[in-house]
Amino acid sequence: MVGVAGKSKGCNTCRARKVACDQQKPACARCTRSNRVCGGYERSRVFVTVQPGAKKKHVYLKYSPSPSGSPTEVSPRAVETSTLTLGGDDQALCSFRERAPAYTLLQRHHESHNLVLYFLANCLPPDWSKSPSKSWITLLTELPIKTQALEVSGVALAAAAVGHKFNDPALVRYSHSLYTRGLQQLQRALWNRRLAQDDATLAACMALSLYEATACPNAGSEGYFGHCQGLLALVEARxxxxxxxxxxxxxxxxxxxxGIIYALENHSSSFLSDAAWLNQxxxxxxxxxxxxVVDCLAQAPGILQQVFLLPSLSPDQQIxxxxxxxxxxxxxxxxxDMVYAAMQGGSSDPLYWPVASKSPPQAAPEHTENLxxxxFHFxxxxxxxxxxxLWAVRVxxxxxxxxxxxxxxxxxxMLPADESVGPLRALGHRREYVSMAYHVCQSVEYLMQDEFLLAGPLSVTPALGxxxxxxxxxxxxxxxxxxxxAALDLVRQKGLGVLEHSR
Structure with a gap:
């Protein structure tokens, strides 16, 4: 990552061929004359973390530059070794101890950007950046870095997700130190009147919230819901x-x-159900x-709040x-009903259809039958x-x-389902709300496919809860x-650690 005295400064292609390079840019003349692709002059980058208590043992993530510079062509590999040196010299790589040079170097925007790019390419499906409901997570690289809070928070989230994916506890532990720094930087941004209104600050808060959901550093759900509360306050203030x-x-x-799930947990309504926030x-x-569908769910916390207040009312008020x-x-x-009908009318093909399950039964020991x-395939x-x-909201x-x-x-x-109840209309098929629960269960296998990466667990969790x-x-x-x-436990294993502490 830094220049080493005596090393060739030629392009990567000439260095690999062990021939002299004229160092012309952007492509050297020797490669051009021989009809070769010039590999450029960017060297491999190394992220280094120190195993706690170890003196020489390191785990590092190495990024090799590609000629095209495409983020999807960056190929990291996790390596563990007892001694790490550059090019055979006796100069050891610096560890990421506080105030060490390599620690400072990691915080540079370019290296942080690379790790976040790798997170997006390997932990989220590419279609998320193209869909109509484009995920906010893509903003980790699209927003200008105006605050350190966004940069550090984004890297913390990326390091935790990548560490979990590759079973690298050292990287996960290092993400926790970044998370702590991200909290500090976010607090500074919120104290700044201008930065508090900036999109980058809200994105940083979102990144830290998702970090809590995935890494769950305090072994509880309080941190995650605390972030949810902060998100609601920040959005309303903006x-x-x-x-x-x-x-x-x-x-x-x-x-x-x-925000809605947080309101449901607390049986209290929020501004998200106000008509202005539902439309403007x-x-x-x-x-x-x-x-x-989220609009419909947004009204549920307010309804539940009123239900819990019913015992405090007089009989006439209760009615x-x-x-x-x-x-x-x-x-x-x-x-x-209108949303579902519009979805059906907008496509000539079926929205979903039944297929044989490929997964083993997901059931507790006392319920071992394959339910x-x-x-469903979608x-x-x-x-x-x-x-x-939609089916979960109907339940x-x-x-x-x-x-x-x-x-x-x-x-x-006791009355027939199609018979009215006093002045109230008949419930009809709505009595069989467990059928909608079955639909939710039959959707889990599709959404939890490996190709959907972290997007699957994020989509499944609210419905299951x-x-x-x-x-x-x-x-x-x-x-x-x-x-x-049991399905929630599978989701937890896929990367949402906070579920281990859910009710």
């Missing part, structure tokens, strides 16, 4: 106008799901089906509140991510409707809940 276009809008899309950020961008809540639930159900020998990843969330919605009906009319479950919370206190669903918990 205002709606900051999230109507460009990176601000992209970041807002990323904030909504963890899309003044310049049409809503995708996935976005519309009035229940009628209002039931009306809101039916409106959301109609919206979900789902047939699973038209594409985005369709799968949309439908699994939450329909089970809630049944509970409200039973609370007002205790014998309503919603269904588990909806069914775990309902009688007769123990086998399905056990299957869902």
């Amino acid at each position: 205002g709606i106008e900051a999230h109507c276009s460009g990176p601000g809008h992209q970041l807002f899309l990323g904030v909504r799901m963890p 950020p899309w003044g310049q961008t049409p809503k995708t089906p996935f976005t519309q 009035e509140a229940c009628f209002q809540l039931i009306a809101e639930c039916w409106q959301i159900d109609a919206k979900l 789902f020998p047939f699973v 038209a594409d990843f985005e369709t799968a991510a949309t439908l699994i969330l 939450l919605l329909w089970s809630g409707l049944c509970n409200l009906y039973d609370g007002m009319f205790p014998n309503s479950c 919603i269904v588990i919370d909806s069914l775990r206190y309902q009688p007769g669903h123990a086998a399905v809940v056990a299957w869902l918990r």
Whole structure:
């Protein structure tokens, strides 16, 4: 990474051929005359971390430059060795101890950028950068580096994900030190009135939040939900106008799901369910089906909050509140029907179809039977991510409707499904909300395919959590809940460590 006295300064191609190079740029004349591709003059870069307590043993990630300079052609390899030297000289590579030269060098933008590029290329599917609901994670390399918070936070996330992927505990441990520095840099940015409103600061907060979800450094979910709370506060302080276009809008899309899940956990509504926040950020961008499903989910925390307040009301107030809540639930159900119908009408091919399962049964020891020998295959990843969330929201919605009906009319479950309940319309097929839970279970295998990398677990987790919370206190669903918990454990193994500490 630094020049070594006496070493050739020729291009990589001439060095490999062991011939003299005239060092012309961008391509040397010797390579041009012999019709060879000039490999350029950029040397391999090495990221070095020190095994705690070791004196000479290092683990390092080496990046070899490609002639085209394409990020996808950078090929890292993890290496462990007892002595690391440059080119046979006796000059050892510097370790990443605090204030050591190599530690400082890693923080340079170019090296940080390379590690983040490798994370994007090897931990996330390439289609994420092209889909209509483009992930905010791609902004780690697209946003100008205006704050150290974004650079350090992005590298912390990348190091943790890469370390987990290649089972490199040293890199994972090093990511924790970067995470700590990222928190410090983020706090400084938030104290700066100008930087606090910058997209890069919100992106840094998002990166640290995802780091907590993946690495879970404090062995608990408190850190992750603390970040979610901070994200909500930062977005609300920035205002709606900051999230109507460009990176601000992209970041807002990323904030909504963890923000809503946080509100569900606390049974409290947030500004995300306000009409202005549900509509104005899309003044310049049409809503995708996935976005519309998230709109429906955004209203759930407020409804749950009102349900938990029912016992504090008088009998007459309870009846009035229940009628209002039931009306809101039916409106959301109609919206979900419209989204699903639009998805079906927008494609001449089926959205999904059953296929034989290729995975072993995912069940707790007391439920060893294969509950789902047939699973769903989908038209594409985005369709799968949309439908699994839509079905999960329906489980939450329909089970809630049944509970409200039973609370007002205790014998309503004894009536035929197509018969109205007092002044309320018939529930019909909505009584069978467990069928939607089955649909969620049958979608997991597709989304957890290796080709979807970290995107699969990120898409599956909210749906599984919603269904588990909806069914775990309902009688007769123990086998399905056990299957869902086993699926969550598989997701945890794929990179979301915070799930180990979920309820």
